[in-house]
Amino acid sequence: MKRFLDLAHFERDEVLSLLELARRLENHPEPHALTGKILGLVFFNPSLRTLASFQAGMARLGGTSFVITPGQGTWQLETRLGVKMDGAAAEHVREGIPVLASYCDALGIRAFADGRDLQADLAETNFNAMAELVDKPLINLESAMNHPCQALADWKTMDDLGVPRHGKFVLSWVYHPRALPLAVPAATVHMAAMRGMQVTVLRPEGFELPPQVMEKARRAAALAGGTVHETSDRDEALEGAHIVYAKEWGATVCYGDAEADAELRRGLTHWCVRNDWFTRTAADCRLMHCLPVRRNTAVADEVLDGPRSVVLREAHNRLIVQMAVLYRMLRGVQ
Amino acid sequence: MKRFLDLAHFERDEVLSLLELARRLENHPEPHALTGKILGLVFFNPSLRTLASFQAGMARLGGTSFVITPGQGTWQLETRLGVKMDGAAAEHVREGIPVLASYCDALGIRAFADGRDLQADLAETNFNAMAELVDKPLINLESAMNHPCQALADWKTMDDLGVPRHGKFVLSWVYHPRALPLAVPAATVHMAAMRGMQVTVLRPEGFELPPQVMEKARRAAALAGGTVHETSDRDEALEGAHIVYAKEWGATVCYGDAEADAELRRGLTHWCVRNDWFTRTAADCRLMHCLPVRRNTAVADEVLDGPRSVVLREAHNRLIVQMAVLYRMLRGVQ
């Protein structure tokens, strides 16, 4: 495995095999598997789980990491092509990224969406421009439209909990003071579809996921025996749900227009998951969220501190599945 | 040992045993003792010694560390309970701390005093709220009212130097441009008392240590054969002293009131330790300070660069005693 950029690049069987490897490493540690191997981690955006769990994961396998945070103790990196660099950025990714890749055995890059041009973000223009400069194994630590490590961890979490393969999975928009990227919702709807679930995307008008995202998820669902559906009717969506996956994202009808987005979300503060969201769901319905989550804004204390929440398990599974990704990248199939 | 939060949580014999282990590891390195073990370090406040020495200490024992600095390459973390999170903090410690704990074998947290409500700081409200979320071995890297790693290093430093068990220990307030926390003075007075010393707290009026701090130290002194005394008379305090431990802290009569504090300290710039402070002390009296120290403001160059200063040895002992703490936490009694 040379690249881990998108679950959609893998067959369903390959994902299942990765999850099996993750479970093996969880139960039977291999503290010398990656001795001498080095992971480079480049963060253009903040991180907590990714930053900590990748360093911990490499260490648990005997390897080492270094962290680069452009603009913070490091030069700002320019990403645009062909520009005359007379501004704040002292270095271009065309030098910076291959240089870092040359120091390590695998590289991870986090680069969020620009949030201005939806088509450019859907095309992963920025991330792909960097990815093509890297000749080492490469991991997507969250790009404009993807977060495959989170998706894989969430898949494992549902397996751990015995959530039925064809169970009902509701990805619900929740309130946040400002527009957030589409990476996690896009990765999540695809993951649940690829797992074979009955997926419902629940969101207010104006917050529809882009057609390309929905189409991709539908193709995955078709192969796995699942379905993908979209609605703004909360009662309909939550009826019989096994999973409520809460996530904040920006309005897509006015992508990149912060004022119009703020106008749209003004009346939507009641999109905060509370216990009464679970009256029509399956009895053992779980609350998932990729974190960070704003308490009492996106999800209420009563849910996060209650028995339905599995957010800590999701976060812990980041460590486990990423160890599997690193292991397969740096040791191959064993 | 599951927690290292306060020397007062340990019997005197247990502290002596930790110091013995520290000496053993100093003289007989065990470079594979903690192979495969991971230490997570969370810094809500700046650090130099703690940041470097914990990473170095884990490495010297064969282990690994990762560092998280909330708000710097990482989300800001909310600490208050029950709030609606619509401000700058993207994540709550109720998620962030257990997640980080789940990635490592031991966790260290630095969280200074809020500096507004003395009773809340004395109760360690903030630190304890995080501590109760952690089910892994936990180390206090300096909290509102404690700094047990510094205290243990200082104890060892006095042992190294042959300072008499019942020698005279003067904790002296020194000038600083603004109010600093009470963590080190509180930990220091307790440590010296627990070691069995004749402790004098020397400070201007208005800078008395809180009664709870003095009471705790007196209880420790009673068990160890020492005494605890407080004065604003410098001559009386320094008479026959074996140790002058200089430390800056905020006025306690107006805790949290920066203006009143500034007014109180305005005339106190002569509280800067100079050579003439040592005319009445024991001939071999030493100057201690936990660092960082402002030269010629808190302690003069002539003292810091002279033979009385043992501040570098104190700092080096941070490395040594912390290795003992990590060793006992992660390997047990061996």
Next chain:
Amino acid sequence: MKRFLDLAHFERDEVLSLLELARRLENHPEPHALTGKILGLVFFNPSLRTLASFQAGMARLGGTSFVITPGQGTWQLETRLGVKMDGAAAEHVREGIPVLASYCDALGIRAFADGRDLQADLAETNFNAMAELVDKPLINLESAMNHPCQALADWKTMDDLGVPRHGKFVLSWVYHPRALPLAVPAATVHMAAMRGMQVTVLRPEGFELPPQVMEKARRAAALAGGTVHETSDRDEALEGAHIVYAKEWGATVCYGDAEADAELRRGLTHWCVRNDWFTRTAADCRLMHCLPVRRNTAVADEVLDGPRSVVLREAHNRLIVQMAVLYRMLRGVQ
């Protein structure tokens, strides 16, 4: 080897021996050579290559690193002697540096020029004040007037490419929006002279390298059978060149005067290396640059993306030669 601060501290044979060791470690990894060893890295200024390559190099040899960035998650450090510290800096290097040295087996320090007083910068006042506080092996990660790790990597790069020992080496000033330090040009002209090359420094009037720098290079050239020459005539300089080494630096006729410097460089934006700079050079002439480089300001895309550019190889060689430096420092001659 206790210190790696300046190539000029070594005989030519010693440098050749270091390069031989670098080549050996490149071809025959020794993943356990530095097991248990710890490198401390202190960055008073930003870094990308140095930060990543030293951590990666220690890890490739089995060792560990910690990174300290004063003022960022760490106290600001005062460097001036004898001052009353009542400003932003909470700690003096006279404490901070020896403390950090006491935690590790070797220390690296990056401290750029102050850029105000040329004679003080030429004397390395700041760096030397710290260096004399360190009793451990010490590496210069770039000081006011030196960057020996870059120089050694560049030497190896020319060896890798078969550039003739006595080939023509042109260090050319190139445009940058503001004055940059003299560290790399000073280290580079000396390195090329010490390698035995015919060195030409090409720069506009007002940007002459200081006489002390030129004299030092001439002494090295005399010993190695090379020459050192200076000109502002681009055609003359580039004629027959084997290497064009592009570098930005500040005007020396008005060192420390940002306005006068800006005035001088206003008309010099055509000092951007383009393909037409290579019409008179040797056919296989290479473009070198230490990075970071501003594209289309200092060097055009057409050169950086073309076959003459060896900037990525230079950067990769940082890793390799630094491993040799660390190996020799921490294991001696083996």
